[in-house]
Amino acid sequence: SRSLNLAVIPGDGIGQEVVAEGLKVLSAVLPQDVKLETKEYDFGARRYHATGETLTDADVEALKKHDAILLGAIGDPSVPSGVLERGFLLKLRFLFDHHVNLRPSKLLPGVATPLAGQPEIDFVVVREGTEGPYTGNGGTIRKGTPHEVATEVSVNTAFGVERVVRDAFARAQARPRKKLALIHKNNVLAFAGHLWTDIFNKVAEEFPDVTTEYMHVDAATIYLVTQPERFDVIVTDNLFGDIITDLAAAVSGGIGVAASGNINPSGEFPSMFEPVHGSAPDIAGQGNADPTATVLSVALLLRHLGYDAEAARIDEAVSTDLAERTGKPARSTSEIGDALAVRVAG
Amino acid sequence: SRSLNLAVIPGDGIGQEVVAEGLKVLSAVLPQDVKLETKEYDFGARRYHATGETLTDADVEALKKHDAILLGAIGDPSVPSGVLERGFLLKLRFLFDHHVNLRPSKLLPGVATPLAGQPEIDFVVVREGTEGPYTGNGGTIRKGTPHEVATEVSVNTAFGVERVVRDAFARAQARPRKKLALIHKNNVLAFAGHLWTDIFNKVAEEFPDVTTEYMHVDAATIYLVTQPERFDVIVTDNLFGDIITDLAAAVSGGIGVAASGNINPSGEFPSMFEPVHGSAPDIAGQGNADPTATVLSVALLLRHLGYDAEAARIDEAVSTDLAERTGKPARSTSEIGDALAVRVAG
Ligand SMILES: CC(C)[C@H](C(=O)O)[C@@H](O)C(=O)O
Ligand SMILES: CC(C)[C@H](C(=O)O)[C@@H](O)C(=O)O
Numbered sequence: 001s002r003s004l005n006l007a008v009i010p011g012d013g014i015g016q017e018v019v020a021e022g023l024k025v026l027s028a029v030l031p032q033d034v035k036l037e038t039k040e041y042d043f044g045a046r047r048y049h050a051t052g053e054t055l056t057d058a059d060v061e062a063l064k065k066h067d068a069i070l071l072g073a074i075g076d077p078s079v080p081s082g083v084l085e086r087g088f089l090l091k092l093r094f095l096f097d098h099h100v101n102l103r104p105s106k107l108l109p110g111v112a113t114p115l116a117g118q119p120e121i122d123f124v125v126v127r128e129g130t131e132g133p134y135t136g137n138g139g140t141i142r143k144g145t146p147h148e149v150a151t152e153v154s155v156n157t158a159f160g161v162e163r164v165v166r167d168a169f170a171r172a173q174a175r176p177r178k179k180l181a182l183i184h185k186n187n188v189l190a191f192a193g194h195l196w197t198d199i200f201n202k203v204a205e206e207f208p209d210v211t212t213e214y215m216h217v218d219a220a221t222i223y224l225v226t227q228p229e230r231f232d233v234i235v236t237d238n239l240f241g242d243i244i245t246d247l248a249a250a251v252s253g254g255i256g257v258a259a260s261g262n263i264n265p266s267g268e269f270p271s272m273f274e275p276v277h278g279s280a281p282d283i284a285g286q287g288n289a290d291p292t293a294t295v296l297s298v299a300l301l302l303r304h305l306g307y308d309a310e311a312a313r314i315d316e317a318v319s320t321d322l323a324e325r326t327g328k329p330a331r332s333t334s335e336i337g338d339a340l341a342v343r344v345a346g
Numbered sequence: 347s348r349s350l351n352l353a354v355i356p357g358d359g360i361g362q363e364v365v366a367e368g369l370k371v372l373s374a375v376l377p378q379d380v381k382l383e384t385k386e387y388d389f390g391a392r393r394y395h396a397t398g399e400t401l402t403d404a405d406v407e408a409l410k411k412h413d414a415i416l417l418g419a420i421g422d423p424s425v426p427s428g429v430l431e432r433g434f435l436l437k438l439r440f441l442f443d444h445h446v447n448l449r450p451s452k453l454l455p456g457v458a459t460p461l462a463g464q465p466e467i468d469f470v471v472v473r474e475g476t477e478g479p480y481t482g483n484g485g486t487i488r489k490g491t492p493h494e495v496a497t498e499v500s501v502n503t504a505f506g507v508e509r510v511v512r513d514a515f516a517r518a519q520a521r522p523r524k525k526l527a528l529i530h531k532n533n534v535l536a537f538a539g540h541l542w543t544d545i546f547n548k549v550a551e552e553f554p555d556v557t558t559e560y561m562h563v564d565a566a567t568i569y570l571v572t573q574p575e576r577f578d579v580i581v582t583d584n585l586f587g588d589i590i591t592d593l594a595a596a597v598s599g600g601i602g603v604a605a606s607g608n609i610n611p612s613g614e615f616p617s618m619f620e621p622v623h624g625s626a627p628d629i630a631g632q633g634n635a636d637p638t639a640t641v642l643s644v645a646l647l648l649r650h651l652g653y654d655a656e657a658a659r660i661d662e663a664v665s666t667d668l669a670e671r672t673g674k675p676a677r678s679t680s681e682i683g684d685a686l687a688v689r690v691a692g
Contacts, residue, residue, distance in 0.1 A: 142504075154499075243567055247567035
């Protein structure tokens with residue numbers, strides 16, 4: 001019999017509430033013969049306040065033993081900006097080499113978008129997750145004086161760029177439209193830009209059936225609101241990916257339904273799946289957060305582990321659930337979770 | 347009698363066509379006693395192909411003698427990406443210390459927006475223009491090999507940040523809503539982020555009547571499409587400013603009407619005004635480019651030189667012209683210029 005050994009990190013704010021529903025749907029969709037084991041970890045603001053720890057070496061060793069990680073949300077206004085982000089979220093992405101940060105954007109029927117008309121949006125962003133300006137390189141001199149200088153160094157390697165570009169080409173090739181756009185700013189960031197562009201063009205030769213285009217990141221934000229239907233797969237740098245995936249989430253139904261995967265494709269370390277939304281402390285504890293983004297993250301997790309049919313059942317259940325919302329009274333977090341669990345089981 | 351000594355850089359593609367209309371409107375709006383002198387410069391792709399030059403020392407000396415610069419667009423697919431951008435546009439911003447890159451976004455009546463509803467959009471982005479990842483710092487080792495490493499260094503100084511933050515506070519204070527948002531990514535880019543945030547908070551104490559907020563750049567893209575009315579003045583770094591002003595232009599009527607100023611507030615060097623759109627080689631030479639963004643850039647130029655009433659007349663003429671477009675057949679570039687010239691003169 002098979003088993004799925006999951007690390008669960010509810011985290012802060014609404015993280016607790018939405019993860020509970022994600023697990024509910026996961027249990028409902030898993031085949032009978034799969035033994036689901038979950039272990040909960042207490043990372044986040046409470047642990048930080050209690051112990052000063054964000055992620056210890058022992059934590060890392062413990063997490064390594066799991067098949068995958070499901071994360072709710074990490075972050076609270078009581079913790080200085082950056083402490084949990086860099087001490088936990090980014091640290092884990094780096095330690096577990098989550099170099100493929102996968103963020104699908106699909107505007108599902110019945111879902112509201114801030115865009116006029118109802119454009120067809122169905123693309124996936126492959127964001128590099130371990131390089132670029134996210135490495136913490138840089139520094140400050142003369143801090144707090146009128147002569148302070150602060151630098152941030154974007155680090156880009158052929159190794160790091162090629163593997164994520166290759167992953168994106170493979171994903172594009174597996175989709176019906178077979179289109180891949182590289183988004184960068186190679187007219188200004190010429191060192192990194194050349195590296196990305198050269199590798200993109202080189203790898204493209206191995207994927208002659210994939211149609212490619214290059215777009216500057218500033219222009220990409222325009223297309224994301226005026227012609228989002230033009231995108232199929234996008235590959236981009238860590239920072240540009242951060243920015244455009246929030247915009248992508250906004251135009252394709254909001255961060256309430258945006259899922260993401262921090263993936264280590266080799267399987268050397270467990271991959272981590274999480275909703276794009278944060279801990280939303282303003283609505284935490286009220287039981288009305290939408291668990292859909294977490295449930296969709298569970299689908300990404302299942303697909304990553306090879307449970308394709310189960311992942312598809314979740315996607316379908318979410319689609320139907322969203323389409324049937326119009327005109328109905330708002331439901332609680334657990335009511336939505338219950339409804340989805342029933343659908344995927346049925 | 348007064349004089350206005352203008353450097354005119356039509357540049358590439360539609361640059362030629364739109365600048366002609368900008369000058370037409372400028373001549374029409376200027377008071378009789380102002381002697382307008384213009385000198386045209388041939389920067390851009392043709393000059394580059396003919397001589398290999400983008401901007402020589404002699405050019406720079408000549409440009410320094412003008413009161414201001416009006417630019418159409420620079421860039422052509424026949425020139426490798428980055429050559430004209432870095433060899434001309436950015437070079438001039440740096441040499442003339444254009445540290446205030448001013449980009450207003452106003453959704454005018456009758457103008458189409460990709461957003462549903464017709465949100466009230468009226469904000470201005472103050473983008474830093476001489477620092478951040480735009481300085482060309484960085485490098486490449488082992489180029490072209492599997493071990494290539496490319497870096498880009500974002501350089502941020504207290505001097506450079508404080509002057510632009512101060513400029514933004516003053517602009518916010520002069521507007522009815524008196525709101526200023528700092529946009530950065532201080533949870534990840536902690537060195538630069540602290541510098542920006544600390545200076546922003548320090549300068550804020552001198553402007554107690556200005557309401558401030560901080561927002562991460564990724565979140566800002568969401569608000570720009572879901573709640574653009576919340577913004578009044580935004581101050582941000584060079585790269586974030588590049589990205590969000592294209593998005594801002596897209597939601598507030600498109601780059602056809604987006605104007606910008608590269609401003610040296612001290613007046614030590616001439617400031618440069620240009621439409622946000624590029625050279626659009628695909629529609630060049632057909633006489634149907636919309637000159638409105640250039641005409642609005644002329645208004646920014648006039649306001650910068652103290653011709654406030656004339657600038658206001660242009661803004662009004664453009665407003666009326668845009669409002670009356672609905673349902674009418676499309677006009678040529680020069681027909682729009684003619685119409686605006688008549689309006690501002692009348
Ligand atoms: C919280 C933050 C560090 C993170 C990022 O910038 O990657 C978040 O914005 C995201 O997109 O997952
Ligand atoms: C052409 C390019 C160098 C420039 C920039 O990145 O600043 C442009 O995008 C802009 O916004 O003016």
